[in-house]
Amino acid sequence: MFKKIPHTYVIIFSLILFSAVLTWIIPGGEYGREIIQVNGIDRTVIDKDSFHYADSQPQTWQIFSAFFEGFTRQSGIIVFILMIGGAFWIVNSTKAIDIGIFTFLNSAKKLEKNRILNKIGVNNLIITLVMLVFSVFGAVFGMSEETIAFIIILVPLSISMGYDSIVGVSMCFVAAGLGFAGAVLNPFTIGIAQGIADLPLFSGFGYRLFCWFVINLTGITWVLIYAAKVKKHPEKSLVFHSDAYWRKHVEVSDSEITYHTPKMAWFVFLITLLGLIIFSVVHPLTTMKIGNASETFPMVPVATGLFLIFGFFSLRKSIHFFVLTLLMFTIVFLIIGVMGYSWYIEEIASLFLALGLLSGAANNYTANKITKLFIEGAGDILSAALVVGLAGGILVMLENGRVIDTILHSVSTSMEGMGKFGTVSVMYVIQNIINIIIPSGSAKAALTMPVMAPFSDLVNLSRQATVMAFQFGDGFTNMITPTSGVLIGVLGVAKIPYDRWVKWIWPFMVILILLGWLLLIPTVTIQLNGF
Numbered sequence: 349m350f351k352k353i354p355h356t357y358v359i360i361f362s363l364i365l366f367s368a369v370l371t372w373i374i375p376g377g378e379y380g381r382e383i384i385q386v387n388g389i390d391r392t393v394i395d396k397d398s399f400h401y402a403d404s405q406p407q408t409w410q411i412f413s414a415f416f417e418g419f420t421r422q423s424g425i426i427v428f429i430l431m432i433g434g435a436f437w438i439v440n441s442t443k444a445i446d447i448g449i450f451t452f453l454n455s456a457k458k459l460e461k462n463r464i465l466n467k468i469g470v471n472n473l474i475i476t477l478v479m480l481v482f483s484v485f486g487a488v489f490g491m492s493e494e495t496i497a498f499i500i501i502l503v504p505l506s507i508s509m510g511y512d513s514i515v516g517v518s519m520c521f522v523a524a525g526l527g528f529a530g531a532v533l534n535p536f537t538i539g540i541a542q543g544i545a546d547l548p549l550f551s552g553f554g555y556r557l558f559c560w561f562v563i564n565l566t567g568i569t570w571v572l573i574y575a576a577k578v579k580k581h582p583e584k585s586l587v588f589h590s591d592a593y594w595r596k597h598v599e600v601s602d603s604e605i606t607y608h609t610p611k612m613a614w615f616v617f618l619i620t621l622l623g624l625i626i627f628s629v630v631h632p633l634t635t636m637k638i639g640n641a642s643e644t645f646p647m648v649p650v651a652t653g654l655f656l657i658f659g660f661f662s663l664r665k666s667i668h669f670f671v672l673t674l675l676m677f678t679i680v681f682l683i684i685g686v687m688g689y690s691w692y693i694e695e696i697a698s699l700f701l702a703l704g705l706l707s708g709a710a711n712n713y714t715a716n717k718i719t720k721l722f723i724e725g726a727g728d729i730l731s732a733a734l735v736v737g738l739a740g741g742i743l744v745m746l747e748n749g750r751v752i753d754t755i756l757h758s759v760s761t762s763m764e765g766m767g768k769f770g771t772v773s774v775m776y777v778i779q780n781i782i783n784i785i786i787p788s789g790s791a792k793a794a795l796t797m798p799v800m801a802p803f804s805d806l807v808n809l810s811r812q813a814t815v816m817a818f819q820f821g822d823g824f825t826n827m828i829t830p831t832s833g834v835l836i837g838v839l840g841v842a843k844i845p846y847d848r849w850v851k852w853i854w855p856f857m858v859i860l861i862l863l864g865w866l867l868l869i870p871t872v873t874i875q876l877n878g879f
Contacts, residue, residue: 359830435704438707491528654677
């Protein structure tokens with residue numbers, strides 16, 4: 349008889365307990381900190397020669413307050429999840445996404461008549477293209493938290509295509525993670541790490557692009573193999589039972605659809621258009637940043653003009669397609685905002701809240717009904733928000749116990765006496781381990797690069813190779829570490845138990861980590877451009 353698998357909350361709280369135990373075993377220690385400018389932004393980095401042992405702070409009753417402090421630290425992601433959940437509940441009530449998926453799959457079936465596409469597999473093509481899009485987002489502007497919003501779209505799509513929620517999560521979150529690890533132009537990881545290491549910004553582009561291609565080829569192949577297995581034998585899905593929730597919510601047929609357009613939808617269209625016109629006047633030109641390059645375009649006016657065209661014709665067809673138009677342009681303005689105006693989760697959450705309110709108003713919902721739907725949506729996703737706060741408590745334990753710096757110092761000194769290849773390999777292992785404790789790429793770059801970069805000079809190792817070790821070590825384990833608020837949030841929204849996810853992802857992690865190590869070999873054996 350098998351024992352019942354612990355709930356996700358139980359697993360994470362157990363890790364908090366384990367972290368508290370470590371504060372009694374590992375001696376306390378501290379590095380001195382200093383503020384330096386990295387690419388024009390102030391960053392707090394450690395002084396590599398300032399480590400000293402200090403009085404430890406063993407954690408006892410604080411295990412109970414860790415949830416509160418973790419909740420406070422992760423408040424941005426938690427509020428983001430609640431707002432996204434409430435907004436999409438309103439959108440889902442309109443049946444627009446269901447109809448969009450239904451229409452999309454019908455169109456996909458027509459494509460299967462093409463002999464070439466039928467041989468490749470239309471569904472395989474869809475999964476590949478969607479994953480490549482999100483991987484580019486991860487590689488270029490470090491998409492991470494933003495993937496939470498897309499789970500509510502892509503998981504139902506995956507279920508409707510005959511797959512499971514893991515495939516849906518892979519299409520956006522895993523894909524963005526692959527891009528994040530490839531990190532061709534990611535300013536939040538490569539930009540900071542190279543700045544601290546005194547390297548030209550985004551140098552070594554050619555080899556990074558090659559690595560991004562190899563990583564994505566491996567990752568997409570893995571997902572397609574799993575997807576084919578689930579398609580053939582749905583009962584073999586690791587989340588077959590928990591996906592009952594999604595299967596219940598995606599059942600829609602053309603006979604259930606009543607196509608109509610309320611007069612209120614035209615009013616919402618005009619009000620939204622007026623707002624976008626004002627936005628276009630205020631921001632006639634947008635400087636879009638891609639890595640170290642930037643180009644200025646009239647992005648907002650162009651997007652406004654396209655909204656006018658798509659909005660008008662979608663309203664002539666049905667309110668459902670107008671809501672889909674609102675959703676499409678929400679994503680368009682999300683990309684413009686992130687790449688042009690450095691938007692983060694506050695602005696993105698506000699954008700999706702506007703989507704929910706406009707969708708409800710366009711469907712002629714009363715203010716009370718919109719409010720009721722928003723509360724229901726926030727309530728439905730509340731467990732995902734709470735577990736993010738609980739996961740934040742793990743890092744709280746280690747930091748408050750003053751053992752984070754001791755761990756960093758111990759692993760950095762372990763590299764002494766090794767050659768170039770041995771050093772870069774150990775650096776890679778260390779970055780993977782530290783990423784489990786500190787999942788933030790920018791924070792880890794600020795903490796580790798001041799130590800790693802000068803140390804690489806002692807063994808005549810390229811600082812670019814050191815940055816690559818950080819890049820891979822930072823990217824892959826984000827997809828498995830329970831201290832990542834984004835991962836826990838994604839799984840909570842997708843309703844995938846953490847233990848089920850680990851069972852699926854761990855062999856994939858082994859492959860990716862080994863692949864990262866192999867990709868590091870040329871950085872010390874071949875004279876690469878930029879290295």
